[in-house]
Amino acid sequence: MTDDRIEGVVRKGVGKVQDAFGGLTGDAATQVRGKINQAAGSAEDLFGQAREMGEGLLEDLEGYAKENPLPTLAVTLGVGLVLGFLLLGGRRR
Numbered sequence: 001m002t003d004d005r006i007e008g009v010v011r012k013g014v015g016k017v018q019d020a021f022g023g024l025t026g027d028a029a030t031q032v033r034g035k036i037n038q039a040a041g042s043a044e045d046l047f048g049q050a051r052e053m054g055e056g057l058l059e060d061l062e063g064y065a066k067e068n069p070l071p072t073l074a075v076t077l078g079v080g081l082v083l084g085f086l087l088l089g090g091r092r093r
Contacts, residue, residue: 012037012038015034019038
């Protein structure tokens with residue numbers, strides 16, 4: 001679990017406590033802060049999950065490239081050529 005996810009879960013929990021406390025005391029401002037913290041905590045947690053998935057994908061790609069260098073080189077060359085043609089716009093000089 002990344003720091004982003006931990007911070008998100010903690011912030012979401014703090015928000016729930018603030019929301020409940022604001023509801024018990026009738027303090028609307030505390031309830032609003034609690035709901036904002038819950039939403040921000042959920043966003044941080046989702047960002048952490050996406051980051052973990054991205055890091056895992058990067059590790060998988062790196063492993064594939066090390067095990068299969070020639071196909072990786074061919075794909076990289078093909079992508080480079082396509083990008084080159086797209087950037088040049090097919091113009092001939």
